Amino acid sequence: MNRLILPGLAACALIAPAAVRAQAVTGAIRGEVTAARGPVARVEVVIEHSPTGTRSRTTADALGAFLMTGLRAGGPYILTIAAPGFETYSVSGIMLAAGAPLRLPIRLAAQQELLVTVETLRATRLSAGPMTLYDPAEIAGVASVRREIRYVARRDPLVDSFVRAGPAGVGGLSVDGVRLAGAHGPVSFDAIGQLAVKMAPYDVSEAPGGTIDAVLRSGGNAFSGTAFVSSAVDRDGVGYGAFLSGPVARDRLFFALAHERLENDRASLGSAGRDSRYSAKIDWNAAEGQRAALSYIHHDFAPRDGAGGWRAGETTDAAALHLNSDWSTRLSTQAQFTYRRIERVSGASVTAARAQAMGGVVAAHLQLGRHALKAVLGYERETIRIAPVSLPGVVRAGDHAASHYSAGVQDSWDADPALNITYGLRLDARRISGQARSVVQPRISATWRPRKRLTLRGGAGLFTQTGLQMPGDPMLEPVGAPIAFDPGSRLPSLWKSSLSLDYVMDLGPFGDGWRLGTDIVYAAVRRDPLFPDHADALTAVARIATEFDFGLAANVAYIRHDVQDGDPAQAAHPRFTDDVRSTIKFALDYAHAFVADYKTRLSLFGEWRSFRPCVTTCVSSSIWGWAPPDRRALGVDLHIDQDLPLSLVRGGRLKLFADVENVFADRHSGARIGVRSAF
Structure with a gap:
């Protein structure tokens, strides 16, 4: 489950720009x-x-x-x-x-x-770029007082605690194909069916060089549901939520609904004051070979500042419609139509903005022998309205609009039973006030499995983002961060390349199934308004993971960073913000039924980092807080749960759970305890 993501070379906490991309949800x-x-x-x-x-x-x-x-x-x-x-x-x-x-x-x-x-x-x-997948069972074992997606994503090697935006790193979060703001998480943990962290998605459907993609859970022929009540121990906070799914018409129509609300009456910087999440999804098997899915998301987020006041507010509404059609044994299409509206207001009266976008992407697949051909076309219209601000020169008030276009062609060729080679071209263009800018992005990748236990993956390609950058919370972003509204501004782009090796080893008396691997990733900025042309990053990771029959799973990864960004705002510090030199991430997950089939689960995640402090105007450098030069920090999160019988519902269960963040830390720690029912 261990892969890597390169931390971004972009400014702290900017909302990731939108781009016309068909996030794969199937x-x-x-x-x-x-x-x-x-x-x-x-x-x-x-x-x-x-x-x-x-x-x-x-x-x-x-x-x-x-x-x-x-x-x-x-x-x-x-x-x-x-x-x-x-x-x-x-x-x-x-x-x-x-x-x-x-x-x-x-x-x-x-x-x-x-x-x-x-x-x-x-x-x-066939995923040549490093990618980590998390299913609902793995997500359920993540300790997160705030229940935010970034706490899941940061388990991937080299995803830092505050997931960075920008073309060199994670280009933001998508839920069912809709590009959304940040990585706080606009949906409940219980609503996520699959979460993918991608460092270098070489497929021509993808525009950013790194993404976090969530797919909402779908209903099935059996009704299922959960409900929970919890309390944030040290923050006077309460939380509750529910998930329900099932059939509307057996084998034909299915639904899934989720709601979650977290509240906190105690002022604590970085803790949610109010966080409300809704999601709904309908899946329809219209006919054999014709399937549709419609999803909707609403998120209302309002944290408090250190003085107990409201620091900022953000409201998100998003919808997605997916149509999947098989026209013949060789030809199939996927159509995706998305809408999003994000409103953000600062309690400090620094910025107020509203972003709205609507568009669609159509992808066609054609099989010709050992060649799987793909063609992609996309369009999106994006508008951002910014109210007058109290700090002149930060952003330009008024209405801003842009049209985004994309096209791509790709061939995925099975050269032999062990080797797949995928190559293609993608074009992204942005049009503002009659002026157009475009980037052509060549990409190539390969997956080779010469032996059953050995897999090699690699690739290289150019990536860009065409979207407008919406101003964020000024307490978290650098003052004066440029907003890409200039019609003549160049589109940011960078080259990425990666090489990964995975080997399954038999250690004799210590058992079979030891998964060893290594990843090497290089990124070089071609052009970016925020950074000089010489910005680059080289990252290497070594990892090992295994599972034992008695219920224990373990993994550990060592990551070495060498990032040079030449931040123009900090000429004396030419290295990356939060200059992390080395990182070790480790996880232990133990689940065992001591009584009947009622499981006890203990899940532990730790991260050790050697780094220098934040050198830009970011308020918070990481979840571990501030650090003197060359500090070494260790953080450990713990999740515990215990199954109990629920006799009122056939097959029902109660689950007592506790999440503890930073177990050994005096600051930036937290805990949440609660009870969950499921059927």
Whole structure:
């Protein structure tokens, strides 16, 4: 589960600019059907989503190759192949990642019916750039008093506590394809079906060089739900929330609803004064090969300042409509239409802004033998209105508008059963007041699995962002940070390249399944209004992870940073803000049922960093607070929960839980305890 993300080279806490991008909210499967004598042509391939009973089918071509797109992220799925002259072949336990196609090698047998699990196959996830996935079970074990997405994302190596914006790092947060502000998290933990942290998404559907993409949970044929009540121990804060999902019409129409509210009456800088989150999602199987999903998000966030007053307020409303269509065994399309409205007001009367955007992206997939071709077209209209400000020269008041255009073509080629090469071009353009600026971005990546235990991934490409930067909370962003409203301003862009190695090792008496890996990532700014041309970053990580049969999972990663940004505002400090030299991140997760099947879970996450203090005007350098030069800091978060029976509901459970942040720290610590029911 360990991958890396490069911390950004952009200003602290700016809202990530919007870009026309088709955040992948669905999964895909491709493969090749063979037998002892070679490819098996014209066989039917059927995949079924177990929670909903949704089936998709296609027919392999003359080379035995097949491609299925637009599938719900997650799973589990069961894939079945019935070919004349062969016994039925089934693969169970398939889990799909949004935006990372799974390639399955299928080998039929003439005399034996086969039922295998995906773990026994040489299945390969085609994501050449480093990417970490978190499912609901992993998210449930994250200690977070504020229940914010950034607490999940920072478990990835090299995601710092305050997730940076900008083209060199994390380009912001998307939920069901809608680009949203910051990484505080506009949705409840319980509403997230899958969270992906991507450092270098080389697919031409992606514009920013790094993203956090969340996919909302969908309903299934069985009703399920949770509810919780909690208290923030040291902040006089209460919280409550609920999640409910199920069928409206079995096998056809499903819903999922979530609400969460956290309150805090005690003034504490960085603690939420009021945080209210709503989300809703409808999934519709209109016909075989025709699927639609509609989602809506509302978020109201208002933290307090150190004096007990309201520091700022932010309200977000967003909606997304996704249409997934299979037109033939070779051609499929995905259409995505999004809307967002973000209003931000500063309690200090420094800035007041409202951003609104509406647009859409259409992607077409065509399979030609071992080549999976993709074409992408997108458009978005964005407007930002800024009220008069009390600090002249920070931002320009008035209405600002821009049109964003995107196009891309890509070929994903299975050169042989062990090697996939993907290459393509993406064009992004922005038009403001009749003036247009554009960037052409070439990209290439490869995934090679020469042995079942060894996988090599790598790639290189150019990335950009075309969106307007909305002014944020002035207490958290550098004074005088430029806002990209100048029609003649150049589009920021940078080159990124990465190389990753993963190996599964058998350590004999210590067990099999030890996952060892390393990642090397390099980013070089080509042009950026905020930074000089020589800004670059080199990051390396070494990681190891394993799981034991008695319920313990463990991982540790060592990260070495070498970042040079030449911040023009701090000429005496040419290195990155929060100059982190080395980082060690580690996690332990233990779950065991001591009584019947009522589990006890203990999840621990720690981070040790060697760094220099924040050198720009940011108020808070990290969750660990201020530090003298060359300080070494250790932070440990702890989550504990215990299952109990709930006799009022069939199959129901109660769960007592506690989250403790910075267990060994005197400052910037926190705790939340509560009870959760589930059915």
